[in-house]
Amino acid sequence: MSALFDEEAMTEGIQTPQRSSPREAKATGKSNVILRWDDLNYEVKSKVGKAEEWRPILNGITGEARAGEAIAIIGSSGAGKTTLLNALSGRIVGGRLSGQILFRGAKRHPGSFKRVTAYVQQDDLMHPLLTVQETLAYASKLRLPNSQYTAERKTERVNTVIRQLRLEGARNTKIGDAATRGVSGGERKRVSIGTELLTDPRLLFLDEPTSGLDSNSSELVVELVKKVSVDQGIATLMTIHQPSARIFNIFDKVILLSQGRVVYFGPTSTAIEYFASIGYQCPMHENPADYFIDLMTLDYRSDDALARSKAQVKQLADQFTEYEARLASDSGSEKPPSISGKGVEVSGELDLPRNNWFSEYSTLARRDWANARRNVPFLMGQITQSVFMALLIGFMFFYLKKDSVSVQNRLGVLFIIAVNATFPIVMPFLTLYYKERDIMVRERSSATYRVTSFYVSKFTTYVPIALVSNTIFFIGIYFISHLEFDAGKFFVGLATFFCMSIVSVAFLLMVGSGVKSIEVGFVVAPAILTIQLLFGGLFANPHTITPVLRWIRWVNPVQYGFSSLTQNEFRGMTFTCSQGTQCYQTGADVVNAYGVGRFTTWQNILFLLMLAFVDMVAGYAVLRWKAKPKSIWL
Numbered sequence: 165m166s167a168l169f170d171e172e173a174m175t176e177g178i179q180t181p182q183r184s185s186p187r188e189a190k191a192t193g194k195s196n197v198i199l200r201w202d203d204l205n206y207e208v209k210s211k212v213g214k215a216e217e218w219r220p221i222l223n224g225i226t227g228e229a230r231a232g233e234a235i236a237i238i239g240s241s242g243a244g245k246t247t248l249l250n251a252l253s254g255r256i257v258g259g260r261l262s263g264q265i266l267f268r269g270a271k272r273h274p275g276s277f278k279r280v281t282a283y284v285q286q287d288d289l290m291h292p293l294l295t296v297q298e299t300l301a302y303a304s305k306l307r308l309p310n311s312q313y314t315a316e317r318k319t320e321r322v323n324t325v326i327r328q329l330r331l332e333g334a335r336n337t338k339i340g341d342a343a344t345r346g347v348s349g350g351e352r353k354r355v356s357i358g359t360e361l362l363t364d365p366r367l368l369f370l371d372e373p374t375s376g377l378d379s380n381s382s383e384l385v386v387e388l389v390k391k392v393s394v395d396q397g398i399a400t401l402m403t404i405h406q407p408s409a410r411i412f413n414i415f416d417k418v419i420l421l422s423q424g425r426v427v428y429f430g431p432t433s434t435a436i437e438y439f440a441s442i443g444y445q446c447p448m449h450e451n452p453a454d455y456f457i458d459l460m461t462l463d464y465r466s467d468d469a470l471a472r473s474k475a476q477v478k479q480l481a482d483q484f485t486e487y488e489a490r491l492a493s494d495s496g497s498e499k500p501p502s503i504s505g506k507g508v509e510v511s512g513e514l515d516l517p518r519n520n521w522f523s524e525y526s527t528l529a530r531r532d533w534a535n536a537r538r539n540v541p542f543l544m545g546q547i548t549q550s551v552f553m554a555l556l557i558g559f560m561f562f563y564l565k566k567d568s569v570s571v572q573n574r575l576g577v578l579f580i581i582a583v584n585a586t587f588p589i590v591m592p593f594l595t596l597y598y599k600e601r602d603i604m605v606r607e608r609s610s611a612t613y614r615v616t617s618f619y620v621s622k623f624t625t626y627v628p629i630a631l632v633s634n635t636i637f638f639i640g641i642y643f644i645s646h647l648e649f650d651a652g653k654f655f656v657g658l659a660t661f662f663c664m665s666i667v668s669v670a671f672l673l674m675v676g677s678g679v680k681s682i683e684v685g686f687v688v689a690p691a692i693l694t695i696q697l698l699f700g701g702l703f704a705n706p707h708t709i710t711p712v713l714r715w716i717r718w719v720n721p722v723q724y725g726f727s728s729l730t731q732n733e734f735r736g737m738t739f740t741c742s743q744g745t746q747c748y749q750t751g752a753d754v755v756n757a758y759g760v761g762r763f764t765t766w767q768n769i770l771f772l773l774m775l776a777f778v779d780m781v782a783g784y785a786v787l788r789w790k791a792k793p794k795s796i797w798l
């Protein structure tokens with residue numbers, strides 16, 4: 165054991181006095197088994213030609229994880245490591261799972277189990293523009309209950325985690341991503357682990373925490389996780405790919421998996437001895453992990469080699485089953501009793517209640533604003549395109565006159581204003597939303613916050629940004645094109661434009677929530693916006709559209725917006741007629757000719773607000789349904 169795990173280190177930093185350490189548990193005779201799983205079987209449907217059959221992925225897996233233990237799940241690619249981790253952590257989706265899993269001796273309750281356990285996924289999804297300290301601070305505000313943690317205790321908890329994971333040097337460094345340089349890969353992984361450790365979990369699952377890291381960073385990650393597990397009495401299970409000999413020896417126990425069966429589960433220190441006892445002596449200077457993986461890997465180089473390796477894997481798994489049965493009969497241990505019925509809530513002492521909606525919302529809104537403020541390229545892009553479009557269109561329709569020739573141009577400007585409240589908002593914000601939605605799904609998998617608080621926070625962050633950049637556009641075009649200079653008309657026009665922008669934000673949230681991938685979202689959103697534009701009222705008179713398609717007007721914000729802007733602008737106007745042109749004498753003539761006077765300006769504005777509401781509710785409903793964990797629970 166390395167110096168990291170000396171006596172002093174074992175006791176330093178224990179955060180929960182009520183939790184019994186492995187040693188205390190032994191002394192008091194209290195069981196320190198945190199998780200026990202029995203006879204786990206998992207199969208998925210797979211197609212064989214035209215027929216479908218159930219393909220086994222996990223086969224009769226049994227084991228347990230105790231407080232303070234770090235267990236590695238090792239096996240070659242496709243052995244079932246991630247599947248086992250997902251089954252144990254309650255994240256398996258689809259297929260058929262059977263067997264029994266007990267958390268502290270009781271059946272798991274999905275909500276509270278997820279709150280008091282932690283899962284670190286292989287890819288670290290975090291906000292790139294936040295610093296390490298901020299990432300952990302926001303996570304502590306969202307995940308630690310206000311009823312049990314004061315603001316000072318939350319800060320203390322963040323500082324402890326930063327210290328434990330040796331992140332002091334990177335405290336104020338941004339997380340970063342492909343576009344922005346940030347923390348190193350190892351630090352990033354440690355931040356990911358840190359956000360999970362904040363809640364002081366009983367069980368920690370990690371999926372390939374060392375993948376993509378160099379050997380030193382990998383070793384540091386595993387050593388630190390092991391130290392925290394010992395210090396805080398956490399049972400840790402991690403999948404790991406080809407660990408070095410040094411990393412292998414850090415683990416207390418190891419589960420060797422091959423073809424969904426356990427080939428060995430027990431102390432790391434006795435693995436070599438066990439394999440030697442069944443005729444597989446690990447050579448002196450070979451990494452034991454490599455040696456075991458070689459034994460368990462199927463050899464696809466030829467049919468003969470494949471048959472031989474399959475037989476060997478089967479033999480290894482059978483031998484271990486016999487070995488376990490012998491051990492069980494020697495010690496007289498029995499399987500735990502089956503527990504049926506609904507899951508039991510984790511005891512009050514353990515469960516972490518959720519914070520109230522306003523607390524979640526205000527933390528998420530502050531985090532969203534911090535992200536938005538720092539996203540300078542995005543903000544500059546929005547403002548630049550608003551200024552550019554205002555100048556381009558303003559000068560295209562420069563200083564409109566009040567003759568009948570200008571009517572067409574005036575309608576053109578109004579229509580462009582209406583359309584500009586859709587595309588330039590929807591497309592850029594949709595990109596942002598997709599990134600943030602993925603982080604939300606990740607955070608929600610630990611039951612971190614409600615979908616509504618996330619959704620409303622996105623709406624209240626995007627709307628002001630959209631309104632500010634769009635106001636620049638509206639004011640620019642209004643004065644350069646010389647639309648009717650009248651305070652009342654200006655503000656009603658601006659109000660219409662604002663309402664259209666709000667509908668656009670609601671629309672993008674709906675598309676981003678309903679359409680799974682950004683690639684498809686980027687096809688669906690412009691297609692719908694183009695239809696809105698075509699039926700907007702300028703190209704085709706709404707009264708003459710084929711009856712089958714007439715319903716589109718009810719759900720078309722461009723039509724409501726264009727109608728409102730047109731009526732507002734042309735109200736009370738008169739035009740001088742020049743010879744040889746079609747002549748509208750009054751604004752009312754224009755409104756009638758274009759068929760945009762069905763509803764009044766204010767009615768159109770009301771319809772816009774109603775559309776925004778409907779889009780919001782539809783987007784929320786679909787997001788809630790999609791973000792709902794669909795895992796199978798035992």
Ligand SMILES: Nc1ncnc2c1ncn2[C@@H]1O[C@H](COP(=O)(O)OP(=O)(O)OP(=O)(O)O)[C@@H](O)[C@H]1O
Nearest residue numbers: 208221239240241242243244245246247248258259
């Ligand atoms: N839902 C599923 N549908 C179809 N096949 C599945 C499903 N889940 C797992 N599998 C299959 O089960 C096997 C084990 O997958 P798993 O991801 O657990 O392996 P692994 O040991 O973690 O591999 P790797 O180290 O390559 O990630 C693979 O062959 C995989 O294709």
